Structure formats: C-alpha cells, structure tokens
Amino acid sequence: MGLDLLDTPVRLTWDFPDDATCQASTCLPAIADSIADGGVFFVTLQGSPLLHPAIEEVLELLGGGCQLLISCRGSAKELERLKQLPLAGCQILLDVSDFIDNNHGVATDRLHAVVVALRQLAVKPVVTLTPLRNNLSNIPELLRFCSEHQIAKLKLPNAHIGDSFQGYLTADLPRWQDLEDFRKIWLDFMENPCQLPTLEIHDLFLWEIMTPGQQQSRGEYGGCQAGNSLSHVDIKGVVHPCAAWPQALGKLPDQSLEDIWSGSERMVVREQISKVAAGCHGCRDLDICFGGCRGLAFHLNRSGEERDLMCSGPR
Numbered sequence: 211m212g213l214d215l216l217d218t219p220v221r222l223t224w225d226f227p228d229d230a231t232c233q234a235s236t237c238l239p240a241i242a243d244s245i246a247d248g249g250v251f252f253v254t255l256q257g258s259p260l261l262h263p264a265i266e267e268v269l270e271l272l273g274g275g276c277q278l279l280i281s282c283r284g285s286a287k288e289l290e291r292l293k294q295l296p297l298a299g300c301q302i303l304l305d306v307s308d309f310i311d312n313n314h315g316v317a318t319d320r321l322h323a324v325v326v327a328l329r330q331l332a333v334k335p336v337v338t339l340t341p342l343r344n345n346l347s348n349i350p351e352l353l354r355f356c357s358e359h360q361i362a363k364l365k366l367p368n369a370h371i372g373d374s375f376q377g378y379l380t381a382d383l384p385r386w387q388d389l390e391d392f393r394k395i396w397l398d399f400m401e402n403p404c405q406l407p408t409l410e411i412h413d414l415f416l417w418e419i420m421t422p423g424q425q426q427s428r429g430e431y432g433g434c435q436a437g438n439s440l441s442h443v444d445i446k447g448v449v450h451p452c453a454a455w456p457q458a459l460g461k462l463p464d465q466s467l468e469d470i471w472s473g474s475e476r477m478v479v480r481e482q483i484s485k486v487a488a489g490c491h492g493c494r495d496l497d498i499c500f501g502g503c504r505g506l507a508f509h510l511n512r513s514g515e516e517r518d519l520m521c522s523g524p525r
Contacts, residue, residue, distance in 0.1 A: 218439040219251040220471075223453050225370075225445045226259035226268075226281075238264045240463035241447050242271040248467030250441075254279040254303070257445075260288040266295055273299060281305050282335070284324035292331050302328065303365065304335040306352065307377070312344045316351045325359055337407075338365040341416060342382045346392045349420075350399035357404040368412040371509060372444070372456025380510055386415070386522040393419050414499045415520035433500030437479040441471075451479045455505030482508070489515030493524035 222245060227235055245253060253276050259265050260282055272278055278300045282288050292302075309321045328335050337356060339345065349366075356364055369383050384392075396419050411417040437451035437459070444450065447462040449470050457479065460470030470476070487501050489511075501507065502518025511519055 218435075220439055220441055221252040221254070222250045222441045222443065223254045223256055224443040225453075226255045226257045226262060226265075227445055228258035228261040229263075235262070235264065237447055237463060238262070239267050239271060241443065242268040244462040244467050245443070246271050246275050248471070250276050250467070252277050252279070254281070256281045258283055258285075258288065260291045260295070261285075265291070269295060269297075269300070277301070279303050279336075281338070282328075283308055284321070284328075289324070289327050289331070292328075292333065297333070302333050302335045303338045304328065306337055306339050307345070310339070310345050310348050310352075316348055316355060318351075318355050321355065322359060325361070334362065336363045336365055337361050338367060340369055340378070341366050341384055341413065342369075342378055343384050343388050344382065346384060346388060347395050349392075350395065353399075353406060354404050356407045361407055363408040363410065365410040366412060366416065367410075368452070368454050368503065369506065370453045371506065372450070383506065383510070384416075384520060386520050389415055389419065389520050390522075392416075396420060412503075413518075413520060414502050415518065434483045434502070434504035436483065436505050437476045451476065452505055454503055454509075455479065456509065487516035489517035489521075490524065495525050 224241075224245070227238075229235075253272055255268075255278070259268075259280055269278065273296070279302075280297075280300055281303045282292070283305050304324065306316075306321060309317045311317065325335060337352070339349070339352065341349070353364065355361070369378075371380055371383075409417075409420060411420060435452070436455045440452040442450040442453040442455075443462060447464075449459045449462060449467070450456055451459065457475070459475045459479075460473060462470075483501075483504050486496065487504070487507060490496055490501050499518070499521070502521055504516070507514075507516045507518050511517055517523065
C-alpha cells in the first residue's frame with residue numbers, strides 16, 4: 211500500500227545537497243522518483259536545494275504528485291536560479307537564520323531587500339527559523355518585521371540532529387531553562403504586540419507560551435509523529451522517522467519507500483513512542499503533549515528520563 215493511501219498524510223523533509231560534488235548527487239533523481247512513487251503528499255527540500263544543478267529535474271519528478279516546499283537562504287545565486295525554475299505549485303521557505311546575529315538582532319534591511327526581490331519574482335515567501343538557544347530572543351523582532359512587511363506566515367520547525375548540514379550543534383538546541391527566559395521576553399513583547407502572522411510552531415512548549423489558551427487548535431499535533439505523519443531523508447538518501455530521530459529505517463533508492471515504511475524498524479519506533487517516558491509519569495498534561503518531541507528526548511535527554519528538552523518536569 212502506498213503512503214498516499216494511509217490514514218495520515220506523510221510530510222517528508224529531505225536534506226538536499228547544494229552542489230554536484232556530494233557523493234549522493236548522482237542518486238538525487240532516483241531518490242526523487244522513489245519519493246514520488248511512494249505517494250508522499252508533502253515534501254520539503256531543505257538546505258540550499260536551489261544551488262544544485264539537479265534541482266530542475268527533481269522538481270519535474272516531484273511536482274506532479276505532491277506539494278513542494280523549497281528552502282531558500284536568500285543568496286544572490288538562489289534568487290537568480292529562481293528566475294529560471296518552474297515553480298508552479300511550489301512554496302518558498304525563506305530561512306532567515308543567516309539574517310540573525312546574537313549581538314545585533316535581525317538584519318531587517320537585508321532581509322527586506324530579499325523579500326522584495328522574491329515578490330518581484332511573484333514569490334510569496336513563508337519565513338522560517340529553527341528555534342535555537344541564541345535566537346529565541348529575536349523572535350519578537352522577527353514577528354514585528356513580518357507584521358510590517360505583510361509576511362503571511364512564520365514557521366518555527368523542529369530541529370535536526372544526527373548526520374545533518376544545518377550548521378548548529380545539539381548543544382545549541384533550547385532547554386527548558388532557555389524557555390523560561392523566553393517567557394519573560396514574550397510577556398514584554400505582548401505589552402506592545404503587533405499583528406501576528408499565521409504561526410506554525412512545532413514545539414509544544416514554545417507554542418504554549420506564544421499562543422496561550424489555544425490547545426484546541428493543535429489537533430494535528432496529537433503526540434510525536436515520527437515514523438507516522440513525519441519522515442526524513444538525509445543527504446545520503448537514508449530514511450529516518452523524522453529529522454529529530456536519527457535512526458536508519460532504510461535507504462533510497464536501494465529500497466522503495468513503501469517497503470521501508472512497512473518495515474520492522476519503523477514499527478519499533480512507533481512502539482517506542484507509544485510507551486510513556488519515565489520522566490512523564492504522573493504529569494497532568496500528558497494528554498496534551500503526549501511526551502513532546504520523543505526523538506530529541508530519547509537521543510539527548512536520557513539523564514532526564516527522556517522528557518522533552520523544553521519540559522522542566524511533570525506538572
């Protein structure tokens with residue numbers, strides 16, 4: 211059974227190399243073909259995919275059967291490449307991490323210039339930023355930028371760990387102490403708020419702070435979705451339960467995505483997720499967070515009894 215026939219549509223992220231010297235580059239069209247054959251509904255190309263010479267062929271293979279989201283860092287080369295590509299039906303995710311400096315905040319002038327350039331290409335970008343310890347304090351300023359320049363959506367996605375080229379270390383990921391500091395910053399921001407864009411916040415505990423009292427609107431986040439509605443393909447074509455769970459389930463294009471998804475390795479992951487983490491026993495909010503991000507907790511917080519990194523303890 212193809213993934214398109216499952217009850218839960220699969221959202222797949224793919225770490226895409228940015229040049230042809232990568233060892234996996236020759237396999238990119240075959241990997242794309244495997245993803246398309248697998249019936250995935252949503253595919254996000256991460257990294258700097260616009261810089262790879264195979265991007266046009268990959269877009270042709272994926273564009274007919276799924277919704278494509280393409281990461282862009284706003285470089286001059288990427289903007290030039292966008293002029294040449296067929297982007298009908300694609301959404302551009304503007305990764306603004308390069309526009310944020312811990313000492314100087316958001317480089318709003320540079321960022322605005324990129325937004326203008328994208329709009330001249332008829333692109334309406336979604337702004338995206340992976341929350342890290344050194345950029346949490348910049349989120350309010352980024353929101354004010356989105357409000358001022360009519361950016362419709364801000365996406366705060368989950369972190370990558372394992373074999374990735376994302377440019378940060380596991381030590382850079384926020385812990386619950388960082389979230390307590392952010393809570394104070396957010397309360398100050400809300401004393402003089404702006405018109406917020408649509409927010410897509412992966413982490414439950416960050417979402418709680420930024421959208422208080424809206425538990426009912428988070429129905430699509432019914433617990434950790436690794437290996438269920440989430441999947442990840444790394445730069446070598448290895449399939450993982452999600453970007454935050456670095457465990458190999460199989461490899462494209464050597465195996466079909468359908469065979470990988472029906473394999474015993476994925477079932478083991480889902481069985482592990484179904485068990486309540488030791489650090490969550492007795493928590494009154496377990497039926498809201500379901501243990502949070504189980505991948506980060508399992509791989510990075512064994513000493514904390516596998517609680518979500520942003521959870522200080524049972525409530």
